[in-house]
Amino acid sequence: MARDVQLLTKGFSPGKALGLFAKAHPDAGGIASFVGKVRPDGGVKVLELISYERLTLPGMEKLADEVEGRWQLDGLLIHHRTGHMRPGAPIVLVAAAARHRRDAFEAVDFAMDHLKSRSWFWKREKRGDGWHWIEPRAQDHDDAKRWDI
C-alpha cells in the first residue's frame, strides 16, 4: 500500500493534495477524504498546534500502520499541520483509496478519531484576552473508543 504521512509546518491546499493522491491511485474503486479546519467561531483569532518531533510524526506513522492492518486499502494519506493557523485554515487532510467504499470510509473515520484524541498534539487558542491552552474533549475520547474491540 502506498502511504503518504506528513507533518506540515506551513499552509497547504487539501484540494491539490487530494488531486495528486487520486492521480497516484488510478485503480482505486473509490477515495474517501476528510478535511479538518479551524472552526471560524467563538472569537478565536489564532490556533496554534504544537508537536514534539520525537513522538508526533512517529505516532502518525504508527496510526497509519494500524489503519493498514485493519482495512484493505490501495493508498492512505495523512497530512497534519503544526504551527499558527487562522480560522478557516485547513488543519488536517486524511484520505483513503480502496477497491470498495466501506474500507475507505471507515479507514478515514478511524484515523480522524485517533488523530483527535490519541495523537501527540497540544493546542492553544488566541482570543481577545490572550492565549488559552485547550484541554482534551471527552467527546473525542468517546469517539475513539468506538473502535476499541
Add this chain to the structure above:
Amino acid sequence: MAVTVVFIGKLADLAGEGEREVAAPLIWAGLADALGAEIAAAVSDDRTKIAVNGEVLADKTALSASDGDEVALLPPVSGG
C-alpha cells in the same frame, strides 16, 4: 554531564522556556531539585506523561535518565 529536559505546551509556559539542561542522572525523586517544586507538581499530575528519547514511560516514577538523554514532559494531549 547533562540531561536535556523538553517542556511541552503549558509546561513550557511554567518553565519559561522550551528546554533546559540539568545535571545527569535525573530520576523521579530528583525532579523537584532539578526543575523546581512548581514544575515537579505539574509533572505529578496523573495525566502528565514523561518520554525518554522518544519512548513514553509506562511508569513515569521509574524515570532514570543519563548523560545525553532527552526527557520530555508531556501534558495531556489536546488532539489534532
